[in-house]
Amino acid sequence: MSTIYRSLxxxxxxxxxxxxxxxxxxxxxxxxxxxxPKEFPQFNLQDLGDSEIDLKEFNGISLxxxxxxxxxxxxxxxPFLTKLSKNEIKLIGLNYKDSQIKANQWLEKRGDPYxxxxxxxxxxxxxxxxxxxxPETFLIFNQQIIGHIQGELNQEKWQSTFVPLIxxxxxxxx
Amino acid sequence: MKLSTLILCGCIFxxxxxxxxxxxxxxxxxxxxxxxxxxxxxxxxxxxxxxIASSDVPVSRDLKQKVYELILAGSSDKEIKAYVTERxxxxxxxxxxxxxxxxxxxxxxxxxxxxLMLIFLSNRRL
Numbered sequence: 001m002s003t004i005y006r007s008l009x010x011x012x013x014x015x016x017x018x019x020x021x022x023x024x025x026x027x028x029x030x031x032x033x034x035x036x037p038k039e040f041p042q043f044n045l046q047d048l049g050d051s052e053i054d055l056k057e058f059n060g061i062s063l064x065x066x067x068x069x070x071x072x073x074x075x076x077x078x079p080f081l082t083k084l085s086k087n088e089i090k091l092i093g094l095n096y097k098d099s100q101i102k103a104n105q106w107l108e109k110r111g112d113p114y115x116x117x118x119x120x121x122x123x124x125x126x127x128x129x130x131x132x133x134x135p136e137t138f139l140i141f142n143q144q145i146i147g148h149i150q151g152e153l154n155q156e157k158w159q160s161t162f163v164p165l166i167x168x169x170x171x172x173x174x
Numbered sequence: 175m176k177l178s179t180l181i182l183c184g185c186i187f188x189x190x191x192x193x194x195x196x197x198x199x200x201x202x203x204x205x206x207x208x209x210x211x212x213x214x215x216x217x218x219x220x221x222x223x224x225x226i227a228s229s230d231v232p233v234s235r236d237l238k239q240k241v242y243e244l245i246l247a248g249s250s251d252k253e254i255k256a257y258v259t260e261r262x263x264x265x266x267x268x269x270x271x272x273x274x275x276x277x278x279x280x281x282x283x284x285x286x287x288x289x290l291m292l293i294f295l296s297n298r299r300l
Binding site: 016017020024133 | 219220231232233236240261262263278279282286293297
């Protein structure tokens with residue numbers, strides 16, 4: 001009996017400590033355990049070709065990728081985004097704190113995987129979205145933000161984070 | 175005066191006026207105090223740990239500017255914090271509100287200490 005009691009003295013605080021830690025330390029990779037789905041914010045911006053943008057573009061499943069011509073990691077994820085856009089994924093760009101000329105040159109030089117890119121030179125829409133830098137990618141379903149990845153989007157993150165969210169969202173809608 | 179002394183004085187003179195950050199101007203000192211206390215309580219979303227007051231990454235600069243604008247527009251501290259956490263998550267508030275699940279955050283260490291004390295005391299009586 002005494003050994004059980006003694007081991008309990010050591011184990012109990014340990015269990016309490018670990019449980020407490022588990023509750024407090026949320027997984028930073030999955031930002032949406034914090035937010036939950038939220039409405040796509042209203043904005044008053046044009047695309048890189050100076051055309052108006054309709055919020056209806058965010059119906060169904062779409063990806064919003066935050067990018068800039070000054071962003072090195074955007075170059076790294078560019079081939080993967082190009083691949084995604086060929087797989088019938090609706091990919092929309094959010095050009096973040098960039099110059100319009102440089103951004104258009106960048107797309108001309110490297111290829112444009114985006115349906116269109118929203119031009120956000122001051123980062124207004126990006127601020128409302130909670131963007132902390134480039135690149136970041138948002139998963140949008142019927143004008144609701146349902147997923148968010150900070151940093152490079154690659155095959156691994158796509159499979160582990162976005163694919164399950166897309167499956168859940170489309171199933172729930174059927 | 176020696177040339178070296180003159181150069182040294184010149185260096186001191188010119189560096190003294192370099193501001194480390196943008197200058198935020200307020201109508202009164204209450205608003206100014208609120209601004210500096212708020213920016214030290216909002217976490218820099220791009221940093222491992224640190225407030226936006228201690229950070230100069232673009233997103234922190236935007237946040238400071240927004241807090242400044244909101245103060246001038248007459249928003250309360252609570253409204254400003256809500257504005258920030260809505261966009262950058264609950265973890266961007268270094269001083270979480272005294273409510274709901276946050277009680278665990280505030281009282282957790284004391285509960286933990288209490289349990290330890292109880293175990294320690296009951297062990298001594300044996």
